[in-house]
Structures are given as structure tokens and as C-alpha cells.
Amino acid sequence: MSQIHVRAQAGDVAEYVLLPGDPHRARHIAQTYLEDATLYAEHRQLLGFTGTYQGVPVSVQTTGMGCPSAAIVAEELARLGAKTLIRVGTLGGAAPRVRPADLVIATAAVPNDGTTRQLLGGAPYAPAASFEVVEASVQAARAAGVAHHAGLVMTEDAFYASTPEHARLWASRGVLGFEMEASAIFLVAAQHGLRAGCLTTCSNDIGDPQLVPEEVLANGVDRMVRVALEAVVRLHRAARA
Ligand SMILES: O=P(O)(O)O[C@H]1O[C@H](CO)[C@@H](O)[C@H]1O
Numbered sequence: 001m002s003q004i005h006v007r008a009q010a011g012d013v014a015e016y017v018l019l020p021g022d023p024h025r026a027r028h029i030a031q032t033y034l035e036d037a038t039l040y041a042e043h044r045q046l047l048g049f050t051g052t053y054q055g056v057p058v059s060v061q062t063t064g065m066g067c068p069s070a071a072i073v074a075e076e077l078a079r080l081g082a083k084t085l086i087r088v089g090t091l092g093g094a095a096p097r098v099r100p101a102d103l104v105i106a107t108a109a110v111p112n113d114g115t116t117r118q119l120l121g122g123a124p125y126a127p128a129a130s131f132e133v134v135e136a137s138v139q140a141a142r143a144a145g146v147a148h149h150a151g152l153v154m155t156e157d158a159f160y161a162s163t164p165e166h167a168r169l170w171a172s173r174g175v176l177g178f179e180m181e182a183s184a185i186f187l188v189a190a191q192h193g194l195r196a197g198c199l200t201t202c203s204n205d206i207g208d209p210q211l212v213p214e215e216v217l218a219n220g221v222d223r224m225v226r227v228a229l230e231a232v233v234r235l236h237r238a239a240r241a
């Protein structure tokens with residue numbers, strides 16, 4: 001049955017879904033990396049494509065920006081039969097060691113957002129990536145020789161509320177960077193018994209409106225996407241072994 005926002009039918013969405021926030025990134029991934037990619041939905045700029053990567057069926061589905069939109073998309077993907085959700089996003093660096101265009105593999109997300117608060121009724125909870133997805137992502141990055149950081153990120157609602165002072169405070173608590181969707185994706189996936197992960201590329205320092213130069217960021221995003229797709233292949237093979 002078609003969903004209200006992700007206007008796809010049962011069977012349109014693969015078990016493995018990459019989740020960029022940006023619809024242009026979704027189209028780029030589908031056109032550059034997937035074979036026989038077809039567009040299954042484009043309602044509200046939530047572009048969704050399904051194709052194959054090294055023979056493995058993979059979808060790429062836009063989440064839009066922020067947890068409210070990401071939670072809707074994750075919920076509807078679960079209803080459409082998705083089993084593993086992997087965000088492929090950008091993040092603002094908080095820890096000084098996270099440099100422009102670096103790959104950050106999230107192990108968990110501090111939920112500084114209203115969506116998970118509402119979903120949890122205020123109960124304390126630690127939205128976390130699935131161990132297998134983190135493991136496969138780290139292994140894929142190592143195999144490809146892609147330098148990476150693996151650790152905590154923070155998910156927030158108010159992009160322009162964060163300052164370099166917040167970045168320093170949260171970095172002192174182990175947070176590598178801030179983004180806007182991971183906590184909701186981790187929680188909604190857990191509520192449905194799905195696996196989830198989150199890979200991000202550092203697009204700027206928190207509080208700095210200057211983005212990494214376009215070409216440098218595009219290369220970082222492509223590195224991240226290749227790692228995410230190789231992680232999918234590893235997860236697929238492990239499921240069949
Ligand atoms: O590049 P994406 O995946 O959209 O991710 C980041 O970029 C947006 C903010 O500029 C937020 O969605 C944030 O999470």
C-alpha cells in the first residue's frame with residue numbers, strides 16, 4: 001500500500017536503503033552507483049530510487065532535513081519492507097580532530113531533538129546504530145583505505161543555534177560532530193526491529209557558515225557513499241553465509 005509521504009508500493013523498496021537528506025544526493029547516488037536504477041517516488045522532494053549494487057538490490061531514499069521528516073520516512077520505509085537503513089549525510093565537525101570532508105561513522109546519537117522526545121514520551125533512551133552496520137562500515141572503510149572516525153554524534157533540531165562553544169562542550173563529552181537525523185532513524189528502526197547506521201561527511205565546523213570547498217566535499221561524499229555501499233555488500237554476504 002502506498003504511504004502518505006513515501007509514495008511507493010510494496011515491492012518498490014529494497015531491504016537495504018541508503019538515506020541522504022538531500023534529494024540531489026539521492027539522484028547522484030542512484031545515477032552514479034546503482035545499476036538499472038528506477039525512480040519509485042518523488043512526492044515532496046522525497047526522491048526514492050531502487051537499483052542494484054554488485055548485484056545486491058539497494059534503494060536510496062531522501063529523508064529531507066531534520067528528525068520530523070526523517071522519522072516519517074523511516075516509519076514508512078519500515079511499512080514498505082525495508083530492513084536496513086543507512087543514513088549517508090553531512091555533519092558539522094565538533095571535535096578538533098574531525099577535519100573537512102572526513103568520514104564519521106556514528107555509533108550512537110545524543111538525541112538533542114524533539115522528535116525522539118515525543119516518540120519516547122520523555123523517557124531516557126540512547127539511540128544507537130546497529131553493531132553489525134557499524135562493524136561492516138568500519139571494515140569497508142578499512143578495506144578501501146578510507147580514513148575515518150567512529151563514535152558519538154549529536155542530533156539536533158536548530159542548525160543555527162549551535163556555536164563553537166557548544167561544539168567545544170560536546171566534544172569534551174566525546175561527540176565528534178552534529179547532524180540532524182540520526183537519532184530519529186536509530187529509534188524508529190529499533191521500534192520496528194530494523195538495523196540502522198549513519199555515515200557522515202564533515203561539511204563544516206559547527207558554528208562556521210563556511211562550507212568545505214565544493215569539490216572537496218563532493219569527493220568526501222563519494223568516498224562515504226562507496227563505503228556505505230561496500231558495507232551493504234558485506235551485510236548481504238553475511239546474511240547469506
Ligand atoms: O546533508 P544532509 O544529509 O541533509 O545532513 C545535514 O545537512 C542538513 C543541514 O544542512 C541536515 O539535514 C543535516 O543533518
Ligand SMILES: O=c1cc[nH]c(=O)[nH]1
Pocket residue numbers: 090091092093159178179180203204205206207
Ligand atoms: O547539522 C549540521 C550538518 C552539517 N553542518 C552543521 O553545522 N550542522
